[in-house]
Amino acid sequence: NKEYHSTFSVLKALRKQSGKYTITATNRNGKDSVSVDVTVLGKPARPEGPLEVKDVHKEGCKLKWNKPKDDGGTPIEGYQVEKMDTATGRWVPCGKADKDATELDVSGLEPGKKYQFRVKAINNEGESEPLETERSTLAKNPYDEPTKPGTPELVDWDNTSVDLKWEPPKSDGGAPIEKYIVEKKDKHGLEWEKAAEVPGDKKEAKVTGLKEKTELQFRVVAINKAGPSEPSDPTAP
Secondary structure, eight states: OOOOOOOOOOTTOOGGGOEEEEEEEEETTEEEEEEEEEOOOOOOOOOEEEEEEEEEETTEEEEEEEOOSOOTTSOOOEEEEEEEETTTTEEEEEEEEETTOOEEEEEOOOTTOEEEEEEEEEETTEEOOOEEOSSOEEOOOSSOOOOOOOOOEEEEEOSSOEEEEOOOOSOOTTSOOOEEEEEEEETTOOOOEEEEEEETTOOEEEEOOOOTTOOEEEEEEEEETTEEOOOOOOOOO
């Protein structure tokens, strides 16, 4: 018998039509069958949720998701992550993750703005539908600057130095006080300048190197990792 072949086509096939197909040829002498496994390729399913937002700070965060249940019949090549400033409503790329990754550190956020995020799986056939965050995220540190310290009190002094003490801020802003800066200025001047620095567990300082017969004012600033507090009220001159 002369060799021959036949072609069987399924137009506009869908992923769900993948499976085992049995083809039967019949003539007056009988019939014969053959089974073939058919994989219909397509875009991947969207990544599995939820799309979690973690470790938020004023300029970035971490996103975490799960792999799609269906890779589309061809390997996942990576993930495209996008962000949307809720004030503009426009989605823009903010990073790509490798094929085996299910998380991404996002940077480049603008402090004080609200964002939503989405992630798409990518294979050779294209991009999946996106998995989106359920709510917006405010780009903000999980802590704030301290409130201002108490007004410094003069404990002792001589011609060229003073000893000061003060009460700590009523709130550290959610992060430990790292240090205090003591500032000074001439009674009649406008510019404050640094006079001393002490660790955050100290509430007193000695300021030295002062000029005799000079009337000065002092104030204190508390600093944590969010930044400096408002200055304390100044001492009386």
